Amino acid sequence: MNLPYSDKLPVFKLAASFGNTSATYKFYWFLAILELVEEGQTTIPKRHLFARMIGNAWYTVNYFHVSFGKQDFIQQAVQSILEQEQMTIDTKKSLLLSILENSELKATQQTLYHFNKNVPHWFLSPWFSKVAGENDVAYRKRIYTSSQVFENDCLYSLYDDHIVINPNWVDYLKANAKILKDFIYWNLTLFLQTRNPNVPDIANKLILPPFRGSLTNQRKNYWDVVFEELGTVDCIFTNTALTIDRYALDHFIPHAFVSHDLIWNLVPIDTSFNFRKSDKLPIMETHFDGFFNLQKTAFEIINDHRPKSKLLEEYLTIYPDLINSNSFDYTKYKENIQPLVTIAHNNGFGYLY
Template sequence: MGKAGQALKQVLESYNISQSQLATGLGVERPIVFRWYHEKIDPTAESVAEIVKVLNKINKSAANDFIQAYLGKLTLFKNQLINQDLPLSGQVNVTVLAQIFKDTTNSYKYLYFLSLLDILKRRKFDTLSPISFREIIVEMLANAWYPHKYFKLSFGTQDQIANKLDTLELEITEPILKFRDTDKKLLRNTINNQNIEDTINSINRYVSYRLIRPFFTQETRGLKDYDVNPTIINLANNQFNSKKPLYCFNAEDQKNCNAIILHPDWIQYLEQHYTIVRGWAYWEWLNYMQERNPSTPNVVNKLFMPQGRDSLVHQTQYWKTILQYQDIECIYSKIKLDKDEISLDHYLPWSFVAHDQLWNLIPTTTSVNSSKSNNLPSEKYLQNFIRLQHLGLTIYKQNVTQKKWFNDIESFVADLKVNQAEDLLNLEILFNAYEKTIQPLICLATMQGFSPNWIYA
């Protein structure tokens, strides 16, 4: 999936639709649209659907292009996807498949199904041989690693995936941290090399069986909980060709089950509609995670391994321009900065905010930036951070055109919620705006597990 912000910006510019016009149609304040437009946060799944409705009223072509840009190849079935439907088939019961996430209270089913899709694609859909529980659980843990360990998202109070990941002593290498681990191969191998038998048994106690329960709703209705798994195994194995569940099992009793066997007709369906099915599952997973992380910025871009970090060329040039006219010291180390050797620090870690807006960026040295990493800075740095931002804004305004000034500082106005751009030059107003913005985010990041009170030593 592409970023909703990129898609929105492309469409608004192409069809000459103003941010204010869209905000009015949605019944939200313009700064919210601004934040989507500049990719600070992505709209929720519900907001995307509302954006489509409003754009459809303004210009149907704009609505179609937005869906095309946001969902890519899924556009061919955009109406079905927005309604959370899947392409029908004469060979398999797609209506039942669409029920597998119904009333889900933890992440297991989402991760299990998405992991099955990943394995199928990696095997090029040539998978008449069984897929072991171990392979699926390893894939699930790898898929959960980035949202939990790197971005520190909550999976919900009833969910144990995060706890299972925390018990593993994984050696996380630079390619994994720098998003260069193609297909999560290194991460999967790292997890697979652990002693994870207990983890596999714990995670797989229910999910492999309950995921396909919708195929046998009537047969399992009213059963005692301890009878459900054995019944599903029996039904899936004995009605594999008639009922065509998504998969059956490689043994007749739960004790000896250690793999699943996908139905050939389902393999064919998933191969034919892979992009659509994965998009549908992603959409469901996104809704689940947004409900459990309502205040967290940019959840949509934290569910899987990022494809890479955006360039900071523009932001670096902003601070280089300031350094041409004003000597600046690093707020952490007090080292005088050289404009040709600066490194930009995300005051609030990128892995928390997942954006590169100027209001959160300050110049430092490479060594200091590396030392700070993804930690939250001590409160003692906040005043100097705000003073440096104020100095930068003041110097920048004095040395660039009015148009460039307004264009480059718009994120300050929107995200810090000041009334007008000139307010940014008032140190008292800027202090109040930053404190109202930064403090709640630091509290939230701390609760999510980011290390607080970092001090440069």
Template sequence: MAKHYCEVLTMDSNLPLDKQLDIGALSRLFSSTTNSYKLLFFMAILDSLQESLFKENKIRVNDLIIGMLRISFAPAKKFKLSFGSQDQIHCYIDEILSHNNQPEVTKISDTSFKKTLKQGLYKSSAIKLGKYVPYRLLQPFFEDELRGQKDAVKNKITENLAAANYDVRLPLYRIVDDYSGTYVELHPKWMEYIHLNFPILNGWVEVNWIKYLQSRNPNTPAILNKIHSYAKRNTLTKQRSLWKEYLNRYASNCIFSQVPITLANHDLDHFIPWNYIGHDQHWNLIPVLSAANSSKNDSLPSQAYINLFVASQRDFFEFCYAQNKKNAIEDYVVGLSTTANKLIESADCFNDTLAKVVSSQLEMAKIQGFRANWKYMD
């Protein structure tokens, strides 16, 4: 019965079977997840193993906490995703940054943030993650023994069970204290399993991470593009080429500055910031004065600009439709959830549809924490 239960869980989670290891327990690591900590801790373990080329199975808990915060930085601060009302990761990052007088978060590199974490972790509240998170990942391996136990004693029982059964039940790791602190010692059999199946395990935890973030950010687009510090924008080469074709034929003013747009003085701006919207669809792109684009950065433009934006977008869409620019037209159809015929047959239909989508997205981005009501000041 236990074996069948393990196989069902394994098949459902797409984790490879192993006759010696309790893959069922591994598959249940994130079955009850009220905050991000277990997910982040496991991802930090995978990162640490990969960095050591799977040669080091003893990992300091404080190093794993640093890994957790590094993984969290981009989705939490750059993309402003919520981790849930109970989760304190945002607070821990803010605390460490404030103690170290860091500049605006969008300008912090991964390397400098790692250095900041190493300098500030021991003075921050984040250090307390080590007092309970490592035990949570072991508990699925000892569910029968822990059932009915009070939370106050579960950690100690878990630690003792993992130590006593390290070479019998083969838990993921055991927790060891020495003169310099606490570390987790991964079992050699699990090291071998993780090394052999690393791409699958990495993909599995990433899927769980995305699901977790989606559940706490249900109205936020492009979660997949917001989970890594190395997430980058595309070059917009095709979009710029199409706008260049348009600007060669028609005069256009910057919607923020009212300065006439030339081929030399503009950038192609994401009206709703890319860090929120997460895509490069034509309906959200507009040529603006380079100085205005630089000033706006990741801010949300004032609602006062929406009518000018919509009017410029309507002219551009009509051009794309007349020239049969199928990819651009598809962007509007998909992004605005309508048909090309409806958008082209009535200016009012186009204006109302785009204005509603943009207003709604700006409002949701504001709620998520993006700076709102930006206006260009020459």
């Protein structure tokens, strides 16, 4: 994916800023700049930018448990601030930014300004090549000094506590903000996918969706039909007898990991237990057999009552040759579920007990 062309600006240097990335810093730094320029800011406090870096990575780290790699301090910073400021993973972004921009906790301030060591000036390195024999301290100082007169038409000028966007770049950033963000997220997805090769749907884990998809269709046209046939269903976690008007529809493997609502991962459970379960993982030795037996029974009922239901087709991701309940194989189902549970646990999702 290429950046929008301009015959007046060295866009190729901006693109070069994302070359040889070994961490996510540059992606989140530029994303922070774009967001604040869109809000009309051109003289921007560094602390606000660092806060945005944390804010934009917040849910990817805390909610989706995506790994940034051992060399990346953003993941550690997000986790540290979560504890230091005693916040929750679902803290609204506006409140999160306000806390980060104004916190008087020394630990939080130190965490934010860790990024000042390298990120602001290294991002400008394509505009200022390092000369032979120049050490890192002298190079950093030269970038600061040269950027303050927008030498080489660099993106912004650097000062101790703020940056100033080059006026020549402001219209370009505003006019192309959506494409530039797509560029960031596309490359960030590729970057994180290499560090999380077995984690599904990385692209949709970079931003917390404004709302989760409704499970009304799965409830009304699938599980309610099962309840109408059976009368009651036992919760696989609590053994409580569930009825059609008193059950919660839950993801066996947390939605925060699988990022989908396919029917083969949904199961009716006790409503009160659903709040406690949150995004915890089931224990295969304890819960899988009950889950599988209920899934197979449900499939048989729907296949008998509504054989043309589109929801039945969702089982094809596990059973490509599924024809009837005889094809609903225990071993194959478990072989699809077990690796997902293991990978989710390795990425930070905890077990129920």
